Amino acid sequence: MADFKAEVFQNEYLSDGATDVHGVVSVTCSGAGVAGQTAGTEAAEIIIVDTSGSMDMPPAKIAAARRAAKVAIEEIVDGTWFAVLSGHTIAQMVYPPHPGLAKMTAVTRRDASEAVTRLRSGGATAIGAWIAAATELFAQAPAGQRHAILLTDGKIEGEPEGALEAALANAVGKFQCDCRGIGSDWVVDELRAIATALLGTVDIVAEPADLEADFEEMMRNAMSRGVPDVRLRVWAPQGSEVLFVRQVAPQVDDLTSRATRISPLVVEFPTGAWSDESRDYHVSVRVPPAPVGNERLAARVELVVNDQVLAKALVKAVWSADTNLTTRIDPAVAHYTGQAQLADVIQRGLAAKSAGDERTATVLLGEAAKLAHDTGNESTTRLLAKVVDVVDVDAGTVRLKQQVAKSDEMALDTRSTKTTRIRREP
Amino acid sequence: MTCTHCGAAVAAGDAFCEACGGDLVSVPASTAISGTGSVADTSVPTGPSSAGSSPVGSSPVESSPGAHGRTHQIVPGTAAGRSSAPATISAGIWTAVDTSIPCTACGEIVADDGFCTVCGHRARTRREHWTETHGDRVGAVCDKGISHARNEDAMATAIGPAGVVVLVVCDGVTTAPESDRASLAASLAAADVLAAQPATEGSVAARISAWEPRLVAACRVANGEAVGVARALGDPREPPSCTFVAAVVDDDLVVTAWCGDSRAYWLADGAGPDAVGEQLTIDHSLGTEMIRSGMTREQAEAEATSHTITRWLGADSIDATPEFRAMQVDRAGWLLVCSDGLWNYASTPAELSALVEQARADGAATATAIAESLAAFANACGGRDNITVALARCEPPLP
Numbered sequence: 001m002a003d004f005k006a007e008v009f010q011n012e013y014l015s016d017g018a019t020d021v022h023g024v025v026s027v028t029c030s031g032a033g034v035a036g037q038t039a040g041t042e043a044a045e046i047i048i049v050d051t052s053g054s055m056d057m058p059p060a061k062i063a064a065a066r067r068a069a070k071v072a073i074e075e076i077v078d079g080t081w082f083a084v085l086s087g088h089t090i091a092q093m094v095y096p097p098h099p100g101l102a103k104m105t106a107v108t109r110r111d112a113s114e115a116v117t118r119l120r121s122g123g124a125t126a127i128g129a130w131i132a133a134a135t136e137l138f139a140q141a142p143a144g145q146r147h148a149i150l151l152t153d154g155k156i157e158g159e160p161e162g163a164l165e166a167a168l169a170n171a172v173g174k175f176q177c178d179c180r181g182i183g184s185d186w187v188v189d190e191l192r193a194i195a196t197a198l199l200g201t202v203d204i205v206a207e208p209a210d211l212e213a214d215f216e217e218m219m220r221n222a223m224s225r226g227v228p229d230v231r232l233r234v235w236a237p238q239g240s241e242v243l244f245v246r247q248v249a250p251q252v253d254d255l256t257s258r259a260t261r262i263s264p265l266v267v268e269f270p271t272g273a274w275s276d277e278s279r280d281y282h283v284s285v286r287v288p289p290a291p292v293g294n295e296r297l298a299a300r301v302e303l304v305v306n307d308q309v310l311a312k313a314l315v316k317a318v319w320s321a322d323t324n325l326t327t328r329i330d331p332a333v334a335h336y337t338g339q340a341q342l343a344d345v346i347q348r349g350l351a352a353k354s355a356g357d358e359r360t361a362t363v364l365l366g367e368a369a370k371l372a373h374d375t376g377n378e379s380t381t382r383l384l385a386k387v388v389d390v391v392d393v394d395a396g397t398v399r400l401k402q403q404v405a406k407s408d409e410m411a412l413d414t415r416s417t418k419t420t421r422i423r424r425e426p
Numbered sequence: 427m428t429c430t431h432c433g434a435a436v437a438a439g440d441a442f443c444e445a446c447g448g449d450l451v452s453v454p455a456s457t458a459i460s461g462t463g464s465v466a467d468t469s470v471p472t473g474p475s476s477a478g479s480s481p482v483g484s485s486p487v488e489s490s491p492g493a494h495g496r497t498h499q500i501v502p503g504t505a506a507g508r509s510s511a512p513a514t515i516s517a518g519i520w521t522a523v524d525t526s527i528p529c530t531a532c533g534e535i536v537a538d539d540g541f542c543t544v545c546g547h548r549a550r551t552r553r554e555h556w557t558e559t560h561g562d563r564v565g566a567v568c569d570k571g572i573s574h575a576r577n578e579d580a581m582a583t584a585i586g587p588a589g590v591v592v593l594v595v596c597d598g599v600t601t602a603p604e605s606d607r608a609s610l611a612a613s614l615a616a617a618d619v620l621a622a623q624p625a626t627e628g629s630v631a632a633r634i635s636a637w638e639p640r641l642v643a644a645c646r647v648a649n650g651e652a653v654g655v656a657r658a659l660g661d662p663r664e665p666p667s668c669t670f671v672a673a674v675v676d677d678d679l680v681v682t683a684w685c686g687d688s689r690a691y692w693l694a695d696g697a698g699p700d701a702v703g704e705q706l707t708i709d710h711s712l713g714t715e716m717i718r719s720g721m722t723r724e725q726a727e728a729e730a731t732s733h734t735i736t737r738w739l740g741a742d743s744i745d746a747t748p749e750f751r752a753m754q755v756d757r758a759g760w761l762l763v764c765s766d767g768l769w770n771y772a773s774t775p776a777e778l779s780a781l782v783e784q785a786r787a788d789g790a791a792t793a794t795a796i797a798e799s800l801a802a803f804a805n806a807c808g809g810r811d812n813i814t815v816a817l818a819r820c821e822p823p824l825p
Contacts, residue, residue: 236546237542237544237545237546238532238544238545239545240546265544287546290531290547291572291573292572292573293570293571293572293573293574293575294531294547294548294572295547295548296541296542296545296546296547296548297539297541297542297546297547297548298546300537300539300541312539314539314541317546318575320575321573
């Protein structure tokens with residue numbers, strides 16, 4: 001059975017009358033095992049490859065997609081239920097030939113790999129329909145983790161507006177989906193909507209040559225997630241308000257709107273399947289203030305699998321008159337507040353830039369450059385450097401570059417949510 | 427005037443230091459002393475029906491004026507370096523949270539993690555609130571109060587052979603870290619010593635003479651424990667310190683010894699002008715010095731530093747010699763031993779008697795119940811300090 005550990009980083013001291021408590025809960029999973037091996041569960045994987053007409057322009061894209069799909073099939077572990085879909089105006093079965101899922105064996109592996117070599121492009125890009133098809137296929141799978149990889153090269157067309165939204169609403173909680181956009185003609189917000197709703201990642205693969213490695217890594221990660229459906233439960237005391245629950249590492253993801261209330265004082269958040277990994281969460285609760293000298297719990301944070309609590313962390317509040325204690329900010333809380341701010345400021349800056357508001361974009365991306373620098377987020381600093389020229393990093397002064405490759409802007413957009421971990425003393 | 431915690435300048439009458447937030451009223455600044463050298467020289471007035479009192483025990487220790495208590499002078503005869511009890515005292519039953527009692531804030535169930543399942547309040551540890559009961563007539567409560575983060579008060583009660591009642595209260599000095607360990611170790615050790623003493627016989631004078639050295643010895647042992655805690659902590663710059671008051675009821679005799687500003691009172695039954703109540707102890711504090719130098723009680727109590735104690739137990743104590751007082755009881759009443767967490771809110775025997783009467787009128791039938799009622803009163807007044815109340819009923823045979 002997998003082992004979960006939860007640790008809290010916070011300054012529990014509040015001044016007289018203060019109400020807002022912040023804590024970073026760092027959760028580490030070990031011994032997760034391989035997908036589909038928890039007793040009573042079997043894993044399911046669906047690979048969705050965009051085969052719309054544009055995938056042939058240039059042909060390198062569809063060629064890369066065939067190779068990448070094959071490599072992903074190689075990574076799927078025997079015993080996993082799987083399917084490959086070709087996505088265009090409709091979602092078409094590539095393997096198995098009839099609508100359904102096949103069990104991975106040496107035979108099905110060979111047959112599926114052969115089937116993807118025959119992928120041809122043509123048609124529109126009805127991503128909503130692809131999601132709907134995957135949802136139907138997954139319904140046939142036995143209990144266990146369900147995961148899909150979705151590749152597209154363009155924006156949605158060929159289906160009514162709202163089709164994706166409707167398909168996602170129906171798919172939430174049923175499977176996780178990692179999305180990749182090849183080239184730069186696709187829309188970040190469309191894939192981000194899928195990744196957010198379906199607890200997955202979104203990223204750009206600018207060059208077709210890089211697609212194989214990316215698919216291999218994605219599928220390998222999926223196969224290493226041996227613990228399905230891990231939930232984060234947060235108890236907060238009567239009269240309090242959970243202000244937000246935000247995953248802050250390895251990337252920023254605000255979970256707050258995904259809360260399900262399971263009892264008057266407890267809300268639950270889905271976090272998908274886990275491998276051997278570590279994720280950090282920033283929890284903020286507003287509690288009724290207690291007199292100085294009192295100690296109260298602001299939150300109980302639990303990691304739950306199959307209704308079993310596997311790890312627990314306590315976020316405390318201690319009211320004190322000692323300003324030496326109450327004015328401190330815990331380094332982890334400060335760091336992750338900064339990282340979340342960074343992601344937010346980049347997205348708002350890029351949105352302003354696309355809307356033509358260069359002044360706002362310059363201010364916001366300047367803030368981003370300063371934050372990224374101050375928090376040691378080197379990868380974000382590098383991504384920003386492709387979009388802005390930094391004049392004075394300490395003041396946050398930048399200039400928008402005149403010529404920015406669209407893919408560089410999209411890379412900044414999709415990867416802005418990646419955070420650096422706070423370096424903790426051993 | 428300077429803040430007793432951080433040394434910053436403060437105005438007379440300030441309740442909290444502006445620089446560090448330190449409490450300037452209820453926390454005695456243990457390191458300030460009067461500049462006249464040995465405090466034990468001061469003569470102590472005797473009261474009616476007492477057999478006289480005097481500073482006794484080991485010869486007073488010389489102190490250098492203005493030395494701020496940093497000299498590690500150990501009262502001769504103390505068992506320095508005893509560290510048996512302190513290590514265990516900060517763990518185990520004292521720190522465990524009792525999850526079987528309802529939440530003290532809202533009355534709901536407490537979870538296994540020690541916090542309430544509904545309001546999140548941390549359940550009390552035994553160290554923060556406990557009672558001791560010996561039948562209906564002897565009972566005591568020790569409570570953290572509201573403002574303080576820790577309960578640095580401690581107490582120990584016992585019944586010795588032939589029904590001798592022992593009450594010990596020690597109030598840890600908040601500004602000296604780990605004083606809660608010192609107060610607990612000191613009170614437990616002193617009560618053990620006193621409860622092991624055989625009954626006294628003979629004349630009143632003989633019995634008083636027998637008890638005096640026993641109480642002095644108990645104080646010495648208590649001081650040894652406090653010093654032992656400092657040793658166990660590696661001799662910190664601000665060693666753990668506490669006050670000391672022990673009182674014994676031996677038939678019709680009440681004897682008490684004290685060091686610091688925790689008090690013993692005699693509260694005869696009845697209210698009104700017929701009631702005879704008396705404060706048996708006189709604080710070893712600057713307030714006492716002020717009154718002796720001519721200030722009225724009200725003036726002295728208004729001074730912010732009046733609570734600064736001039737004697738205490740601990741490794742940096744300048745003078746840990748206890749004072750002794752004996753009293754023969756000729757009517758029914760209560761012996762009350764308490765820390766300043768109570769008497770700060772009700773200082774005169776008349777006020778305390780009234781509180782006891784009120785508790786009984788409200789239905790408190792046992793000594794413990796009355797003690798709980800007095801502690802609740804102090805908390806209702808604000809609970810700015812830890813509160814300890816120990817009561818022993820005295821009902822001498824009427825002639």
